[in-house]
Amino acid sequence: GAVVSQHPSRVICKSGTSVKIECRSLDFQATTMFWYRQFPKQSLMLMATSNEGSKATYEQGVEKDKFLINHASLTLSTLTVTSAHPEDSSFYICSAPRAGDRNNEQFFGPGTRLTVL
Amino acid sequence: GEDVEQSLFLSVREGDSSVINCTYTDSSSTYLYWYKQEPGAGLQLLTYIFSNMDMKQDQRLTVLLNKKDKHLSLRIADTQTGDSAIYFCAESSYSSASKIIFGSGTRLSIRP
Numbered sequence: 001g002a003v004v005s006q007h008p009s010r011v012i013c014k015s016g017t018s019v020k021i022e023c024r025s026l027d028f029q030a031t032t033m034f035w036y037r038q039f040p041k042q043s044l045m046l047m048a049t050s051n052e053g054s055k056a057t058y059e060q061g062v063e064k065d066k067f068l069i070n071h072a073s074l075t076l077s078t079l080t081v082t083s084a085h086p087e088d089s090s091f092y093i094c095s096a097p098r099a100g101d102r103n104n105e106q107f108f109g110p111g112t113r114l115t116v117l
Numbered sequence: 118g119e120d121v122e123q124s125l126f127l128s129v130r131e132g133d134s135s136v137i138n139c140t141y142t143d144s145s146s147t148y149l150y151w152y153k154q155e156p157g158a159g160l161q162l163l164t165y166i167f168s169n170m171d172m173k174q175d176q177r178l179t180v181l182l183n184k185k186d187k188h189l190s191l192r193i194a195d196t197q198t199g200d201s202a203i204y205f206c207a208e209s210s211y212s213s214a215s216k217i218i219f220g221s222g223t224r225l226s227i228r229p
Contacts, residue, residue: 042222
């Protein structure tokens with residue numbers, strides 16, 4: 001099966017610092033990856049679509065300068081939360097469809113829990 | 118825009134069937150999904166159905182799709198304690214490639 005990993009799984013940081021979260025497809029290539037955030041007891045909200053070799057596409061209401069996305073290779077996308085504040089504390093999840101997969105199945109990472117103090 | 122709605126809670130007795138319902142608004146939805154999320158964990162794809170199907174069965178899981186009413190349901194037969202989780206309904210449309218829109222999730226609890 002296809003595996004997506006995220007690193008770190010948990011991070012605690014001070015307010016004002018930047019945090020980088022990695023999403024890797026371990027055994028398949030992904031030209032597109034998706035970043036979601038999930039508040040406690042709520043649904044996943046799509047933040048942005050990460051495109052390999054080009055700029056990310058952000059959903060309405062998501063600040064692109066706040067949440068920097070870089071899709072450096074066919075197996076890695078990074079999300080950097082810049083100048084983090086307590087309201088950025090959330091569970092961040094990435095997903096990736098396998099490139100060329102007609103079934104459109106997405107594989108989700110285990111998530112990263114960010115706590116900003 | 119696209120919207121997916123589902124009830125927040127469902128409680129069933131162990132051994133009974135669970136039915137989780139979902140409605141969506143996007144008439145161009147091509148794929149409809151059910152995901153399971155256990156506490157503190159990521160998402161697990163349970164099953165999905167193409168919009169040109171009206172039913173799909175996979176062991177204890179049965180998915181019913183009423184495309185006219187834009188209504189999707191997930192039936193879990195012989196519900197077990199290990200089925201306790203949050204179940205998310207989700208959809209994606211062909212035109213938006215792999216972008217997936219999630220419902221709010223239904224928390225399924227099992228009582229003895």
